[in-house]
Amino acid sequence: MGIMKHLYELENITYFHEDKKVLNIDKLILDEKQIIGVFGPNGSGKSTLFSLISFINKPKNGNIYFQGKDSKKLEHKNKQDVVILPQNPYLLKKSVYENIIYGLKLRNDTNNLNYRVDEALSQVGLTSSFKYRYYNQLSGGEAQRVALAARLILKPKVLILDEPTSGVDTNSAQLIKEAIFLAKQKWDTTLIISSHDHNWLNHTCDKKIALFQGNLVESGSINLIFPPWQKDENANLVKEFIDNQKIVFENSNSKKKDSIVMINSKDIYINCKDEKNSLDAVISSIYKDPLENKMQVEFVIGGITFNIKLSKEEIKDNELFPGSDIKVKIDTSKVCWI
Numbered sequence: 001m002g003i004m005k006h007l008y009e010l011e012n013i014t015y016f017h018e019d020k021k022v023l024n025i026d027k028l029i030l031d032e033k034q035i036i037g038v039f040g041p042n043g044s045g046k047s048t049l050f051s052l053i054s055f056i057n058k059p060k061n062g063n064i065y066f067q068g069k070d071s072k073k074l075e076h077k078n079k080q081d082v083v084i085l086p087q088n089p090y091l092l093k094k095s096v097y098e099n100i101i102y103g104l105k106l107r108n109d110t111n112n113l114n115y116r117v118d119e120a121l122s123q124v125g126l127t128s129s130f131k132y133r134y135y136n137q138l139s140g141g142e143a144q145r146v147a148l149a150a151r152l153i154l155k156p157k158v159l160i161l162d163e164p165t166s167g168v169d170t171n172s173a174q175l176i177k178e179a180i181f182l183a184k185q186k187w188d189t190t191l192i193i194s195s196h197d198h199n200w201l202n203h204t205c206d207k208k209i210a211l212f213q214g215n216l217v218e219s220g221s222i223n224l225i226f227p228p229w230q231k232d233e234n235a236n237l238v239k240e241f242i243d244n245q246k247i248v249f250e251n252s253n254s255k256k257k258d259s260i261v262m263i264n265s266k267d268i269y270i271n272c273k274d275e276k277n278s279l280d281a282v283i284s285s286i287y288k289d290p291l292e293n294k295m296q297v298e299f300v301i302g303g304i305t306f307n308i309k310l311s312k313e314e315i316k317d318n319e320l321f322p323g324s325d326i327k328v329k330i331d332t333s334k335v336c337w338i
């Protein structure tokens with residue numbers, strides 16, 4: 001019975017720092033029990049978006065609905081369903097134990113604290129003896145894991161993670177990734193994550209969204225190309241696909257070799273008259289976009305899947321079917337490097 005409520009629905013959101021507009025989202029729908037990956041270059045508005053959906057800041061304009069309710073009318077209790085691990089989490093100048101139970105105390109939920117602290121510590125790969133340590137007796141990776149344990153102990157409905165593994169050692173990074181997965185498995189926690197570990201995020205998330213200069217690149221319209229890159233004679237980065245086709249990204253010689261490229265679907269063209277520099281691709285699927293009156297077309301170039309949106313007429317005129325061979329042109333001057 002009843003209409004399915006989305007976890008979040010954002011409408012016409014803007015946010016400013018002083019006079020500068022740093023976020024501009026017409027519409028964004030997020031559903032529960034998913035891992036949502038948030039991509040975008042530095043300064044694109046990811047942390048700003050997180051501060052709004054964790055109810056720390058309020059948008060200047062627009063509405064945020066959380067589980068169907070207008071965020072302006074949300075009760076404190078509902079807001080507590082959302083927990084954020086910020087980019088540089090703050091530890092209280094107290095023991096690890098005090099840090100981990102802090103949120104539970106705020107929620108008046110203080111049964112079996114000792115047992116629950118041990119459990120939370122173990123989830124992030126720390127032994128129970130850590131609870132007696134002081135906040136300043138931890139390595140950077142351990143401090144980050146304590147900060148995460150303090151969130152996991154709350155068994156949140158939504159856990160927002162802003163660069164959870166940046167600046168920590170590889171062992172801690174691995175343990176953090178495992179711990180957040182466990183939260184999803186055990187409590188169906190929705191995870192909303194930004195990370196510079198693009199490969200990991202790309203492979204783990206169920207849904208991708210991307211921000212570019214504060215604007216949302218609509219979900220389902222993002223195409224990401226990951227390293228490794230080759231270099232051409234002008235030191236530009238080149239993607240060589242497994243079928244030996246190549247795409248050269250002009251003026252990319254200053255980009256780092258671990259960068260990823262984000263291509264908006266609207267900058268990809270199929271079956272143009274001018275076939276120079278076009279790539280051979282095969283359509284893998286065509287389905288109706290649930291949010292728009294457009295068809296989502298997925299195609300594969302050398303093992304990598306891309307997507308574009310086309311109208312029904314364009315599909316008909318080009319006689320496109322799953323399995324059709326097509327020629328694809330990517331406007332490499334419009335791509336965004338992350």
Ligand SMILES: Nc1ncnc2c1ncn2[C@@H]1O[C@H](COP(=O)(O)OP(=O)(O)OP(=O)(O)O)[C@@H](O)[C@H]1O
Binds near residue numbers: 040042047048087
């Ligand atoms: N307190 C502030 N005062 C002024 N401008 C700010 C403030 N915080 C952020 N900004 C600006 O807002 C924009 C978005 O910043 P935000 O931190 O949301 O980006 P981000 O995608 O999370 O970046 P990063 O990956 O570097 O954390 C940037 O242009 C940033 O300079």
